[in-house]
Amino acid sequence: MIIQKLQDMTRICRKSDGLPPLWRHFFPTRHQLAGRLEVWTGSRTASICLGLVLLESLEPLIAGDPAAVPLHRLLSPPELALLDGYRFAKRRREWLGGRLACKQCLLILAGEPVEAAEITILPDQHGRPRITGYPGRDLPSISISHSGSLAVAMACRQPGCGIDIQEIQPRISGLAERIGERRELALLAQTEGIGREAPGLTMLWAAKEAAKKSLLHDQPSFFSGIRLLEILRGEETVFLLACARPGEQATQLPVTLHRLDGYILACTEVSHA
Numbered sequence: 001m002i003i004q005k006l007q008d009m010t011r012i013c014r015k016s017d018g019l020p021p022l023w024r025h026f027f028p029t030r031h032q033l034a035g036r037l038e039v040w041t042g043s044r045t046a047s048i049c050l051g052l053v054l055l056e057s058l059e060p061l062i063a064g065d066p067a068a069v070p071l072h073r074l075l076s077p078p079e080l081a082l083l084d085g086y087r088f089a090k091r092r093r094e095w096l097g098g099r100l101a102c103k104q105c106l107l108i109l110a111g112e113p114v115e116a117a118e119i120t121i122l123p124d125q126h127g128r129p130r131i132t133g134y135p136g137r138d139l140p141s142i143s144i145s146h147s148g149s150l151a152v153a154m155a156c157r158q159p160g161c162g163i164d165i166q167e168i169q170p171r172i173s174g175l176a177e178r179i180g181e182r183r184e185l186a187l188l189a190q191t192e193g194i195g196r197e198a199p200g201l202t203m204l205w206a207a208k209e210a211a212k213k214s215l216l217h218d219q220p221s222f223f224s225g226i227r228l229l230e231i232l233r234g235e236e237t238v239f240l241l242a243c244a245r246p247g248e249q250a251t252q253l254p255v256t257l258h259r260l261d262g263y264i265l266a267c268t269e270v271s272h273a
Contacts, residue, residue, distance in 0.1 A: 079122065241253050
């Protein structure tokens with residue numbers, strides 16, 4: 001079992017007492033990364049792992065508390081150098097939280113003993129996180145996001161994945177025309193339980209962000225080439241999006257969305273590059 005193989009690296013507590021009930025559905029397992037830092041994870045399938053870090057838990061690390069786990073046990077030398085370049089504590093927390101959530105997911109997918117600091121996650125030329133130091137030849141695809149007090153990550157054995165988390169804020173209503181075209185906003189408005197107020201607009205924002213990370217990560221425009229086609233309601237809410245690079249045929253991509261205690265969580269994965 002993967003969990004058994006990882007017990008030397010992480011102490012695992014099944015009960016996620018530190019998370020609200022709605023979040024426990026997605027992140028039911030609590031880990032102690034490097035023996036002390038809490039990271040929650042969950043798996044939608046055997047090949048997909050989601051991770052979450054509460055950013056407030058990183059305060060001792062950012063402050064250099066001697067009782068906290070040393071950063072060199074969590075980050076590789078290139079990552080330590082990059083973190084040191086961030087001047088503001090907020091940015092340091094967000095960057096660190098996303099990387100640590102992602103590293104815990106990668107440790108689980110690896111299924112063999114690996115130390116967190118052996119894995120390096122640095123941005124490529126497009127700003128997308130890339131992995132080095134991972135065991136085996138087949139690298140998982142990864143995606144990282146943060147908002148409010150949370151950082152989340154996704155690691156997937158498929159060639160592409162995207163995750164986005166957005167805190168629902170009333171001010172997003174003033175960005176409606178930037179987030180969606182008239183047809184998309186009308187589709188939000190006519191869908192029962194969603195609408196085009198702040199929660200619905202945040203869902204559309206998060207869905208497009210997840211899709212862009214998965215398929216259009218090398219495109220400079222924010223939502224260029226992404227269109228909402230359909231909203232499917234059932235046990236989960238799924239936005240069906242059309243994603244296309246300039247001059248290419250669009251690919252349809254379903255993005256699963258969840259509203260969780262003031263946040264929207266969006267996830268997607270593709271089985272082709």
